[in-house]
Amino acid sequence: MKYDFDHAAPRTGTYSYKWDQSEKLFGRADVLPLWVADMDFHPPKEVVDAIVQRAELGVYGYTIRPQEYYDAVSGWLMRRHGWDIRHEWITSSPGVVAALSLVVHAFTKPGDKVILQSPVYYPFYDVIRMNDCTLVENPLILNNNRYEIDFDLLERQAADGAKLMLLCSPHNPGGRVWTRDELARIGEICLRHGVLVVADEIHHDLVFRGSRHTPFASISESFAQNSFTCIAASKTFNLAGLQASSVIVPNDDLRRRYNYALKKFSLHMESYFGVSSVISSYTYGDEWLDQLLNYLQGNLDYLTGFMAERLPEVRVMKPDATYLVWMDCRDISADPAELKKLMYEEAGVAFNEGSTYGEPGKGWLRVNIACPRVLLAEALERFASAVRARKP
Template identity: 45%
Template sequence: MTTRFDEIIDRRETNAVKWDSRKEVFGTEDLLPLWVADMDFTCPPEVIDAVVKKAKHGVYGYPKQPPAFYQAIQGWLKRRFNADVPKEWISTIPGVVPGIRMAVEAFTKPGDKIIIQTPVYPPFYSSVEDLGRHLIKNPLIEENGYYTMDLADLEKKIDARTKMLILCHPHNPIGRVWSKEELTRLAEICAKHNVFIVSDEIHSDLVYEKGTHTPFYTLPEALSQRTLTFIAGSKTFNTAGLFSSLAISNNAELLRTFTQTAAQFGVNHLNLFGIEAMTAAYSHGDEWLDELLVYLRENAEYIINFLETHIPQVKMWQPEATYLGWLDCRGLGLPKDELRKFMIEEAKIGLNDGASFGEEGVGFQRINFACPRSVIEEAMTRLKQAVDRLG
């Protein structure tokens, strides 16, 4: 059955990083880009209509967030996560990564220790190290492609200088949705040692089983008072270029400190069109997202089945969330640098090299499967032909 997501949309020469940066990133334009985390699908029609309407007005002055903006957010969080979030819990930030950096600046000092759970999204590393904080790794435990938190190791690594943990929830690149039990235990350890938690929940809408994602701010108040959660519609509705995200906390003083820090650095305003897009998406995007999740899940299943049938040396675990697959290529027996070269020069597909997510990612590649099925089919065919040539 043909769906709205089967359409091939030519993004070349549109200043799309994913397509128009192939030469800089991979050294060639002769490959299929399946790397940077945006989708090759158009936004929901309601989002497009809202942006076009605002564009036609012709005056693009400084915007404010109207009541409808907050009502849309609150309605979305209630419908998707059964979360009651007062307007007073919400602040704005142009992006989740700038938000994480502002949280580091607001709640830690140079020399403080900050924990991340690896392998993980590369900006987590730079958000700590660029600001002069000391990075502590709490590697996840992997068993047959399934990852869990190593909470015993976490507690061992916390000392008096440890001030923050940055959580990826759902996790990029491994696709885990942390259970309420896992989050509770994590929060208990951090509360015991007075460690602040920053929860990056930008992929929280892209969960394949409804009701499995637990927003951190919905945990009991004793565990969530020293936490700050970031969300955005950018991954969900493919609006990353509109630079509009949200920070949520049930601690008024904490949120005020964060907002003041963001204002000091001039990153407390949203994009004019981002406000319109977010309002429309959170008001009308449910049906579109439900259809998208079915399509994405089937894309992931296609990859998994193809690998099992044709390329057993490469494996992928079914992600619980996100449109990112974590390909275990260790069975190919290629050294780190040779694996990346093989994907680019032989398979001619542009993936994120696993090593960029930390040393625990060596031997892995991250694939973005948020594209038409025919593109995934072509990518898998290219990969099979390249592996066959390895002998």
């Protein structure tokens, strides 16, 4: 079946976080929203059918994870990522951010040091600070408009008593797919100094041609035993409202302690629709995903071409993965307030404002390209016209 990504699912008036808040958040109802990381596309037909069938059952009681769930998750990881996992390693969480927070909660004491690599998806900061831990920032190095890891600093920070490292792999907002070597170096450093690794691999399926994601825990048995891996069909298949993520924890003791925390906050019950969405998407979603990735590549090429021609002062970071494009707009303005004014008031578009990803994000914007190309084109046109209108 050929999927049609050129036509958006109408989302205004659907209680959409992205589409129904423009007036409230940006002061204008007509702002085009290309920010929060969900897509404007329908998921695979089989997933919609599974949800509809489940809705038609008409009883929405407490729900378990059946054998099909475990088969679907492990089958997907094997098929798409060559990672052979055992069913008993799989546990869950409503969302990946909840899983990150649970791990920080369960494996640290107040004041403990937790490492992140900035700029990074802003809830990484929240889950460290809101669990009363000390944030240790390992800033990524910008080299030729591409992020690299400062391993020397990481070694010193790990040696300085850090308890956990939150690893964003692939990286949001930079779109880097970390190489096997880079991940192995991170893993070795963390093992040497007793730092647990929490690998947020939610973007693992959204990888462009030419790159290959390596699951951190698949690199070696010792990495597997020292890590948590968080994934979610919700990101890959646009099901974020269904709240069903999976957490892979090969180490029995770590998994027992994670599950204790899950129970402590009573987050262990499954979402009635979430379970069906995981089973159906991981069972039938391969072809849809392959077509989606082609479409996203087209959108990325469109954006890159547009910017080179119309706004060459904007440096676009070429992502290996994710449908999020990180753009260095410091030659327009390095002031976050100015960039917001430009987007919301002058252009009528909402990209994500970079400083929310940490200090190194100041003067950057993040564009969500998971929308029909006409919408992307309209948003870029609005943005470019607003920038040009500023020039004397």
